[in-house]
Amino acid sequence: MTASEEKFTRQTLLDVQTLTPSLFTLRTTRDPGFRFRAGQFARLGVTKADGSAVWRAYSMVSAPHDDYLEFFSIVVPGGEFTSELSRLRVGDELRVDRQAFGFLTLDRFVDGRDLWLLSTGTGLAPFLSILQDFEVWQRFERIFLVYSVREACELAYQPLIAGLGERDYLAEHAGKLRYLPLVTRETHPAALHGRITTLLENGELERAAGQVLEPEHSRIMLCGNPQMIEDTRALLKARDLQLSLSRRPGQVAVETYW
Ligand SMILES: Cc1cc2nc3c(=O)[nH]c(=O)nc-3n(C[C@H](O)[C@H](O)[C@H](O)COP(=O)(O)OP(=O)(O)OC[C@H]3O[C@@H](n4cnc5c(N)ncnc54)[C@H](O)[C@@H]3O)c2cc1C
Numbered sequence: 001m002t003a004s005e006e007k008f009t010r011q012t013l014l015d016v017q018t019l020t021p022s023l024f025t026l027r028t029t030r031d032p033g034f035r036f037r038a039g040q041f042a043r044l045g046v047t048k049a050d051g052s053a054v055w056r057a058y059s060m061v062s063a064p065h066d067d068y069l070e071f072f073s074i075v076v077p078g079g080e081f082t083s084e085l086s087r088l089r090v091g092d093e094l095r096v097d098r099q100a101f102g103f104l105t106l107d108r109f110v111d112g113r114d115l116w117l118l119s120t121g122t123g124l125a126p127f128l129s130i131l132q133d134f135e136v137w138q139r140f141e142r143i144f145l146v147y148s149v150r151e152a153c154e155l156a157y158q159p160l161i162a163g164l165g166e167r168d169y170l171a172e173h174a175g176k177l178r179y180l181p182l183v184t185r186e187t188h189p190a191a192l193h194g195r196i197t198t199l200l201e202n203g204e205l206e207r208a209a210g211q212v213l214e215p216e217h218s219r220i221m222l223c224g225n226p227q228m229i230e231d232t233r234a235l236l237k238a239r240d241l242q243l244s245l246s247r248r249p250g251q252v253a254v255e256t257y258w
Pocket of ligand 1: 041056057058059060071072073074076078079080081082083102121122123125255256257258
């Protein structure tokens with residue numbers, strides 16, 4: 001099989017940043033033919049010592065207009081894929097599927113005024129891509145980025161989030177973003193304390209946002225831990241905020257990571 005017939009391209013690692021012992025970021029070259037919508041994911045492949053390849057889904061952190069790809073990864077102890085991925089260094093090869101996938105994109109919503117982006121851990125990744133793309137800033141009046149981690153040292157991409165408003169193409173819209181970090185296992189002066197579900201149930205999240213969730217104006221994206229997604233969906237459903245389907249537009253879109 002020639003390289004152009006393969007279902008993937010071979011990209012080169014440009015940068016690797018270790019954030020904590022279990023979190024790191026990767027930047028790679030990008031095939032000029034690779035297209036995606038902000039919020040989508042690609043399948044990444046690494047080659048194991050025995051020559052076989054392992055593949056896993058990864059959301060793009062980088063924007064569709066960037067000429068590189070960036071990913072944000074967990075290290076699962078003994079995990080088949082992340083054990084290999086976390087060993088890669090600048091100059092190494094990473095396989096990237098030619099096609100991007102996924103429905104956690106703004107296409108899921110036909111309308112809406114407020115966008116709520118609710119993430120746990122590496123589930124932040126697709127929201128960083130969405131926030132670096134211009135469309136979201138044009139379409140929504142208010143954007144709430146909720147990012148839940150266990151310990152404050154796991155809050156990744158803080159300079160990127162803080163710097164969004166300084167990008168020339170976003171400057172006039174920067175006031176639309178309200179960033180709400182949550183830390184569940186310790187208290188931190190700049191973060192809310194508790195899980196997304198707890199803070200939704202007791203009203204603290206909406207109080208901190210200064211905005212209520214309601215079907216007419218709120219559109220909500222959930223990404224990360226499957227239990228958070230299941231429990232949050234149930235809470236939202238009870239408030240008449242429904243999953244958005246192509247045959248029935250709604251308020252909620254989800255991406256479950258495992
Ligand atoms: C659509 C989609 C997009 C994804 N995007 C990302 C991403 O951007 N970054 C990322 O790190 N992972 C992402 N994942 C998860 C990723 O595909 C792998 O599961 C992860 O790399 C672990 O692979 P593994 O073989 O080492 O462990 P696996 O055998 O795949 O997983 C073992 C266990 O590790 C835990 N786990 C897996 N992924 C995570 C995670 N991200 N955070 C916390 N615990 C986890 C779960 O308990 C899981 O059962 C995504 C998954 C899906 C379906």
